[in-house]
Amino acid sequence: MKRLGIRSIVVRKYKYNINQGSVPDDKENILKRDFTTTTINEKWVTDITYIHVINEGWTYLAQVV
Secondary structure, rough: OOOOOOOOOOOOOOOOOEEEEEEEOOOOOOOOOOOOOOOOOOOOOOEEEEEEEEEOOOEEOOOOO
């Protein structure tokens, strides 16, 4: 591998800071982790994931369930 110039690419791990801000006082947690429903479209949940792409930098994947 050394003779061919092949080596691994090491990407520094992203440090996640859990205290990136505070929740405004007027935003209440109405679900309180209870995701059970009786009908469709009653509750929606979202999440964002950061994916590191070598040639493009960071790519964001957002999903709505």
